[in-house]
Amino acid sequence: MTDYEAATAFLGEWGRFQQQVFFLLCLSIIPNGFTGLSIVFLADTPHHRCLIPAYANLTAAWKNSSIPLEEESHGGALVPSKCTRYKTEDILSFSERGLLPGVDVNLSNVATEGCLDGWEYDQSVYISTITSEWDLVCDDSWKNPLTSSLFFCGVLTGSFISGQLSDRYGRRIVLFVTMAVQTVFTLIQVFSPSWPVFCAVFFVVGMGQISNYVAAFVLGTEILGQRVRTIFSTAGVSLFFGGGYMLLPLLAFFIRDWRMLLLGLTLPGFLYVPLWWYIPESPRWLLSQGRVEEAEAIVRDAAKRNNVEAPQTIFTQAELKELQSESRKPHNICDLLRSRNIRWISVTLWLVWNTVTIAYFALSLNTANLHGNAYFNCFLSAVVEMPAYTLSWVMFRWFSRRLSLFATLFMGGLFLLFIQLIPSNQISLAITLEMMGKFAVTTAFAILYAYTAELYPTVLRNTAVGTCSMASRIGSIIAPYFIYLRNYSISLPYILMGTLTALTGLLSLLLPESYGMPLPDTITHMQHFPGCCQKTPYTLTHTEDGDNTAERKSRVAL
Structure with missing residues (x-):
């Protein structure tokens, strides 16, 4: 053919x-x-931290200190936690009494809780992503x-x-x-x-x-x-x-x-x-x-x-x-x-x-x-x-x-x-x-x-x-x-x-080599997997007038 x-x-x-x-x-x-x-x-995932509810009405000092610090998974630097916060009731109590974080209160002794009110996300890079819209964090x-x-x-x-x-x-x-x-x-x-x-x-x-x-x-x-x-x-x-x-x-x-x-x-x-x-x-x-x-x-x-x-x-x-x-x-x-x-x-x-x-x-x-x-x-x-x-x-x-x-x-x-x-x-x-x-x-x-x-x-x-x-x-x-x-x-x-x-x-x-080989049309024209079976490859031959003609030579059954 x-x-x-x-x-x-x-x-x-x-x-x-x-x-x-x-x-x-x-x-x-x-x-x-x-x-x-x-x-x-x-x-x-934008940078995020637990949302501090508006009803807490914390002082600036306590609001900035309401998120515990933890080590990064790499590098060891201390960064604000993304998934926990200090218990809101405790922080609100300290704030109302006029106590100062780290001075009057040792924060390491304060209990923590999850982000019960959701998260706040940094919007300096993204206005919104599906992660921030549906809270795909923690x-x-x-x-x-x-x-x-x-x-x-x-x-x-x-x-x-x-x-x-x-x-x-x-x-x-x-x-x-x-x-x-x-x-x-x-x-x-x-x-x-x-x-x-x-x-x-x-x-x-x-x-x-x-x-x-x-x-x-x-x-x-x-x-x-x-x-x-x-x-x-x-x-x-x-x-x-x-x-x-x-x-x-x-x-x-x-x-x-x-x-x-x-x-x-x-x-x-x-x-x-x-x-x-x-x-x-x-x-x-x-x-x-x-x-x-x-x-x-x-x-x-x-x-x-x-x-x-x-x-x-x-x-x-x-x-x-x-x-x-x-x-x-x-x-x-x-x-x-x-x-x-x-x-x-x-x-x-x-x-x-x-x-x-x-x-x-x-x-x-x-x-x-x-x-x-x-x-x-x-x-x-x-x-x-x-x-x-x-x-x-x-x-x-x-x-x-x-x-x-x-x-x-x-x-x-x-x-x-x-x-x-x-x-x-x-x-x-x-x-x-x-x-x-x-x-x-x-x-x-x-x-x-x-x-x-x-x-x-x-x-x-x-x-x-x-x-x-x-x-x-x-x-x-x-x-x-x-x-x-x-x-x-x-x-x-x-x-x-x-x-x-x-x-x-x-x-x-x-894998078999296909460089220089014509595109096969049927399964019998495929190159063989090395060592799998032996067959005469599907090659191009040159006619006397110089035209390339694809020649399907006889081959063993696959």
Whole structure:
């Protein structure tokens, strides 16, 4: 059978059609950059202390002394308690008798109580967050990381559902439906009356967020040619995602109320409605479904846009026989485990995705805890991603996929492990190492997305990428709790993340190489897992006239 890329080679690599698909799909990625990480500002915890009720009518001296001092969890400095106060009745009694704190009364002998009247929050950084509005502090502080985890539970669910829907009903329809879900439910979230409602809606937003990202990613991967596909799947979508991430702290800096910030992040989603008429369905997917006429119509329209003449017959029935016989078989998530070869590839990728996601989201969500301005730290974390995505394209274009993934993961793990060796007074050096770790992990993440799409065939590609993303959400669900470990030891999150990331880099060396190989269309065209089974690889051969033709050589059954 003639390879799809060979059959459509007359279109060229970078005509008007490819440019339109490239930039519009990248443009659709921007909202994903700020939706998933907006929780950094929406749920940040301002400085707070117990509220002293107005009826107490304390003197200034007693009001300032009504909060006990306690040691910080790190550093040992004495700071006002966030969750306790001296008993109001005792303090009021001392104040009415004219006694002075620390002079007439030894405060260490005064009983304490919880924040029975609520908390007062510092508004120098935020006017309000969901933490300050619903008091997600002290005994309820566990709700804060749970908010992020529930979002990622939605991402997990979306990854599971959308991949199979996309492989069954098409990439384009799933892309736009899930973009609508993300935008509409984020708007509903603005009016959340309580924390449980906020989390329930946030779960649905997570479903839409990952679904439209994966659908756009796979759609571009299948439409674009090999060289442009490499740029799109690494630097392209990633740079636009990073652009959205960079907009987040800029917008949050000017909008300090969480509801208004969420509204500002929602409105751009409505601007994407016209893209429906400019982004086509994947011809590869249409061919895999036997819809040859629709696929040819899209390719002929692409030729018209590129000012080239299409051949009279682009896809003949004889050429499509192999693909259609394979694609007409129903495929689902079980096919990722059905044969020995694809099972080992899938399990290994799931483990790698899991660790990369833990490191990426834990480091991204940790920016609010770093020393200095939260907005600047978040912006710095976003800026670091831009050269990382550029590097991912360079490595993906000219170097081994497997070695590139190993190098970035292993180095990222080492940077995170080195943080614990930095003295506590060298804050700038520690932040630099953390950003270097974020740089390496981000590069690995971009490479991993494109690498995964190359390993799996067209008939399973969206399901496979979606399932890898789904498996990785175990990592993203627990990532907020890696940051929560800072309450016990600042070094502990970095030790765990660094060790996992470095070990996963070694694990990635087991994956097959896809550099220089054509995109597989069926399961039998997949590369083999090293040591799992032997087969003749799916390679490109050169004909006498110099054209590249994909050759499916005979291979043993998987």
